[in-house]
Amino acid sequence: MAISNIRYGQGVTKEIGMDLQNLGARKVCLMTDKNLSQLPPVNAVLNSLAKYGINFQMYDNVRVEPTDQSFLDAIQFAKKGEFDAYVAVGGGSVMDTCKAANLYASSPTSDFLDYVNAPIGKGKPVTVPLKPLIAVPTTAGTGSETTGVAIFDFKELKVKTGIASRAIKPTLGIIDPLHTLSMPERIVANSGFDVLCHALESYTALPYNMRSPCPSNPINRPAYQGSNPISDVWALHALRIVAKYLKRAIRSPEDHEARAKMHLASAFAGIGFGNAGVHLCHGMSYPISGLVKTYKPKDYNVDHSLVPHGLSVVLTSPAVFAFTAQIHPERHLEAAEILGADIRTARIKDAGFILADTLRKFLFDLNVDDGLAAVGYSKADIPALVKGTLPQERVTKLSPRPQTEEDLSALFEASMKLY
Amino acid sequence: MAISNIRYGQGVTKEIGMDLQNLGARKVCLMTDKNLSQLPPVNAVLNSLAKYGINFQMYDNVRVEPTDQSFLDAIQFAKKGEFDAYVAVGGGSVMDTCKAANLYASSPTSDFLDYVNAPIGKGKPVTVPLKPLIAVPTTAGTGSETTGVAIFDFKELKVKTGIASRAIKPTLGIIDPLHTLSMPERIVANSGFDVLCHALESYTALPYNMRSPCPSNPINRPAYQGSNPISDVWALHALRIVAKYLKRAIRSPEDHEARAKMHLASAFAGIGFGNAGVHLCHGMSYPISGLVKTYKPKDYNVDHSLVPHGLSVVLTSPAVFAFTAQIHPERHLEAAEILGADIRTARIKDAGFILADTLRKFLFDLNVDDGLAAVGYSKADIPALVKGTLPQERVTKLSPRPQTEEDLSALFEASMKLY
Ligand SMILES: NC(=O)c1ccc[n+]([C@@H]2O[C@H](COP(=O)([O-])OP(=O)(O)OC[C@H]3O[C@@H](n4cnc5c(N)ncnc54)[C@H](O)[C@@H]3O)[C@@H](O)[C@H]2O)c1
Ligand SMILES: NC(=O)c1ccc[n+]([C@@H]2O[C@H](COP(=O)([O-])OP(=O)(O)OC[C@H]3O[C@@H](n4cnc5c(N)ncnc54)[C@H](O)[C@@H]3O)[C@@H](O)[C@H]2O)c1
Ligand SMILES: [Fe+2]
Ligand SMILES: [Fe+2]
Numbered sequence: 001m002a003i004s005n006i007r008y009g010q011g012v013t014k015e016i017g018m019d020l021q022n023l024g025a026r027k028v029c030l031m032t033d034k035n036l037s038q039l040p041p042v043n044a045v046l047n048s049l050a051k052y053g054i055n056f057q058m059y060d061n062v063r064v065e066p067t068d069q070s071f072l073d074a075i076q077f078a079k080k081g082e083f084d085a086y087v088a089v090g091g092g093s094v095m096d097t098c099k100a101a102n103l104y105a106s107s108p109t110s111d112f113l114d115y116v117n118a119p120i121g122k123g124k125p126v127t128v129p130l131k132p133l134i135a136v137p138t139t140a141g142t143g144s145e146t147t148g149v150a151i152f153d154f155k156e157l158k159v160k161t162g163i164a165s166r167a168i169k170p171t172l173g174i175i176d177p178l179h180t181l182s183m184p185e186r187i188v189a190n191s192g193f194d195v196l197c198h199a200l201e202s203y204t205a206l207p208y209n210m211r212s213p214c215p216s217n218p219i220n221r222p223a224y225q226g227s228n229p230i231s232d233v234w235a236l237h238a239l240r241i242v243a244k245y246l247k248r249a250i251r252s253p254e255d256h257e258a259r260a261k262m263h264l265a266s267a268f269a270g271i272g273f274g275n276a277g278v279h280l281c282h283g284m285s286y287p288i289s290g291l292v293k294t295y296k297p298k299d300y301n302v303d304h305s306l307v308p309h310g311l312s313v314v315l316t317s318p319a320v321f322a323f324t325a326q327i328h329p330e331r332h333l334e335a336a337e338i339l340g341a342d343i344r345t346a347r348i349k350d351a352g353f354i355l356a357d358t359l360r361k362f363l364f365d366l367n368v369d370d371g372l373a374a375v376g377y378s379k380a381d382i383p384a385l386v387k388g389t390l391p392q393e394r395v396t397k398l399s400p401r402p403q404t405e406e407d408l409s410a411l412f413e414a415s416m417k418l419y
Numbered sequence: 420m421a422i423s424n425i426r427y428g429q430g431v432t433k434e435i436g437m438d439l440q441n442l443g444a445r446k447v448c449l450m451t452d453k454n455l456s457q458l459p460p461v462n463a464v465l466n467s468l469a470k471y472g473i474n475f476q477m478y479d480n481v482r483v484e485p486t487d488q489s490f491l492d493a494i495q496f497a498k499k500g501e502f503d504a505y506v507a508v509g510g511g512s513v514m515d516t517c518k519a520a521n522l523y524a525s526s527p528t529s530d531f532l533d534y535v536n537a538p539i540g541k542g543k544p545v546t547v548p549l550k551p552l553i554a555v556p557t558t559a560g561t562g563s564e565t566t567g568v569a570i571f572d573f574k575e576l577k578v579k580t581g582i583a584s585r586a587i588k589p590t591l592g593i594i595d596p597l598h599t600l601s602m603p604e605r606i607v608a609n610s611g612f613d614v615l616c617h618a619l620e621s622y623t624a625l626p627y628n629m630r631s632p633c634p635s636n637p638i639n640r641p642a643y644q645g646s647n648p649i650s651d652v653w654a655l656h657a658l659r660i661v662a663k664y665l666k667r668a669i670r671s672p673e674d675h676e677a678r679a680k681m682h683l684a685s686a687f688a689g690i691g692f693g694n695a696g697v698h699l700c701h702g703m704s705y706p707i708s709g710l711v712k713t714y715k716p717k718d719y720n721v722d723h724s725l726v727p728h729g730l731s732v733v734l735t736s737p738a739v740f741a742f743t744a745q746i747h748p749e750r751h752l753e754a755a756e757i758l759g760a761d762i763r764t765a766r767i768k769d770a771g772f773i774l775a776d777t778l779r780k781f782l783f784d785l786n787v788d789d790g791l792a793a794v795g796y797s798k799a800d801i802p803a804l805v806k807g808t809l810p811q812e813r814v815t816k817l818s819p820r821p822q823t824e825e826d827l828s829a830l831f832e833a834s835m836k837l838y
Contacts, residue, residue, distance in 0.1 A: 018638075022637070229427065233656050
């Protein structure tokens with residue numbers, strides 16, 4: 001497994017101008033979204049670039065929950081700019097867009113589908129050298145600063161998919177907890193649920209030595225290798241932080257400690273799932289996001305409807321872990337205990353229900369919408385949701401328990417209402 | 420912080436020929452020591468090289484506890500061979516020698532002292548590109564497969580020192596627990612003590628935000644950054660494994676689980692201390708090894724006297740942690756608890772004594788020699804031992820508590836007898 005460089009500390013963003021000087025960058029592409037372009041994290045970066053006299057162009061057209069079209073716009077900007085380094089300041093949407101821009105600007109003759117995950121795209125391996133990319137996360141969620149993954153919504157197919165390659169992993173992640181202070185409540189909550197699911201899914205993913213086929217040549221093995229003794233360390237550690245600090249981080253913007261801990265947990269969980277992978281909550285979330293109708297979440301300063309990624313993964317989590325627990329019940333029970341369940345008298349065969357109940361209680365306490373119905377879906381949508389999950393086999397096959405289409409239907413149905 | 424690639428699993432060594440093919444290697448340098456050249460780990464590598472038709476030359480002249488002269492011999496071999504990849508199969512002695520050979524063969528006009536740590540050498544930054552190096556550890560100790568460090572004994576000065584640069588970190592570490600099965604009892608013990616001290620020292624090292632000077636340009640910051648929230652995860656995790664499995668691994672070569680866990684713990688602790696650093700046990704160990712008189716440890720199949728590295732660090736550990744505990748007593752107490760102490764009624768001000776006692780008991784149970792006296796030192800040697808510690812400021816300054824020469828004298832004196 002491989003792990004990116006990260007630098008952690010309050011205020012470390014002020015060094016970014018120096019990092020770019022050290023990289024010998026002469027023309028930098030700074031990416032962010034419209035909302036963030038007015039906020040302290042982007043300001044801190046601009047100040048440092050100015051201080052060190054870094055020549056740059058800013059692109060603030062990143063779409064929150066990016067699409068193929070919004071990726072292509074950013075790629076076009078990158079191609080024109082002939083940049084020699086990239087800086088992404090934002091949540092997963094910005095970091096992922098910047099990874100794609102760097103990739104396709106470095107491989108200008110490639111077709112967009114070339115690097116998109118199979119079976120939707122061609123899933124070609126990346127062999128061109130990319131430019132350095134410094135990621136500055138401003139949510140405590142995706143861990144994208146540590147992963148070689150970029151996710152987008154494929155509009156035509158109404159399904160989310162992505163690009164996965166070690167080559168697009170950021171050169172450096174700058175984890176500066178000051179940036180989390182400007183996040184409104186629901187963004188802390190939803191991005192925090194993403195951390196929660198990264199940790200739970202990677203800890204319960206199919207073990208690395210049970211994955212099949214296991215390509216005999218190491219170079220052909222996927223980035224998502226299944227759970228393993230190293231990703232377990234990160235997943236459990238992130239889960240413990242989520243259990244202790246997520247509620248505090250959501251409830252009070254003044255709780256610097258809680259927000260800082262969640263910012264680190266996001267990177268920890270990213271290192272975990274970036275090596276082990278995620279499974280059903282993520283696989284099923286992609287159509288939940290992709291098929292969005294009119295849902296507009298609170299606190300998201302955007303003009304299109306969307307189901308935020310973290311919400312789209314967490315809403316199915318009670319059903320998913322009730323379903324998967326029969327494979328590693330002891331891990332499910334351990335996770336429930338970390339999240340606050342009293343398991344002293346628990347029976348191992350109830351592990352799934354216990355974890356599901358613990359998650360439901362956790363979500364209820366945090367005022368999370370009551371299931372898929374609350375974000376606009378009804379029973380009639382289930383076939384489309386299932387259909388959108390089927391091409392996500394890159395992740396769904398990492399589920400410890402294999403699933404039929406009927407299983408997926410049942411999981412969506414069980415997620416319509418939570419409480 | 421940066422972490423190397425590692426691959427873990429029983430039997431994964433058989434893939435090494437493929438890895439070298441993937442790297443396009445046409446002439447490989449295989450390094451090991453005389454003893455290992457007859458044992459299963461080297462055999463497994465040779466089989467894979469043969470299977471994939473890899474062209475290689477073998478160097479089995481590595482010295483156990485290398486010296487400047489033994490490094491130079493290996494460097495000469497590497498320069499002559501014009502290799503395009505390196506494979507190191509062995510303990511820290513082999514991996515470190517191979518790192519040095521790769522470095523100087525890639526920088527053929529450099530003087531040997533150029534890259535050696537200041538103030539003994541010039542401590543120049545490495546700017547030349549190195550060849551890929553695959554490290555296959557056969558002890559469960561140094562974690563050298565994950566670090567940018569190579570240690571040797573500078574004969575003229577009678578002191579150990581080293582080379583520290585991210586550039587010499589192996590490209591890939593292959594952690595195959597099968598290789599630990601051939602280790603005799605004292606090699607398991609001594610290399611395990613190294614893991615123990617890497618974990619304890621990096622967990623109690625000066626925190627990263629208290630280090631001074633802290634060079635304002637990130638590129639000038641040392642590899643050893645002080646303890647930090649990320650290295651803490653690795654250190655604690657490694658310490659828990661040591662507490663649970665080291666005794667079992669030492670007592671029974673048949674206990675595959677315990678030996679496998681220790682093999683992973685060694686890499687975990689390596690990632691921890693490779694970023695956080697070590698402090699007094701290591702700083703003081705270098706003269707303890709360097710000034711060796713006639714001590715010949717059991718189970719080491721070599722013809723020169725030596726104090727094995729792990730033994731040289733652990734013998735001072737009770738005294739060291741009794742000394743440092745006043746700075747982070749709660750961490751010292753936590754470590755004692757992990758190692759088995761009952762701390763329910765402990766007073767925080769006794770943290771140092773409690774950890775020291777716990778370590779003494781741990782060592783006594785494992786038949787460790789009774790202090791520095793048992794490896795050949797007496798009070799009369801203390802001035803020389805102190806003198807040999809002074810140039811180790813790269814690590815000693817990471818001690819949470821600053822130390823005078825008198826303090827060092829007292830620490831050596833307190834380590835003469837343990838029980
Ligand atoms: N690459 C990966 O490894 C990975 C992993 C999980 C999710 N994702 C993807 O990442 C995207 C979601 O990213 P996200 O959850 O980080 O949110 P986001 O990037 O979509 O941002 C959500 C909203 O929060 C705002 N915002 C972000 N930081 C803020 C701050 N500090 N203060 C105020 N407002 C702030 C943004 O402007 C935006 O309106 C999805 O597309 C998802 O699929 C990627
Ligand atoms: N680079 C680093 O980060 C780092 C860290 C700590 C220590 N070190 C250095 O590493 C050296 C010590 O390394 P070590 O403790 O791994 O031991 P080692 O490499 O010195 O080997 C010790 C003995 O064990 C034998 N041996 C090794 N593996 C065996 C196996 N599987 N079966 C049977 N015999 C085996 C060797 O042949 C040798 O005789 C010291 O020079 C020390 O200073 C380096
Ligand atoms: Fe996610
Ligand atoms: Fe060591």
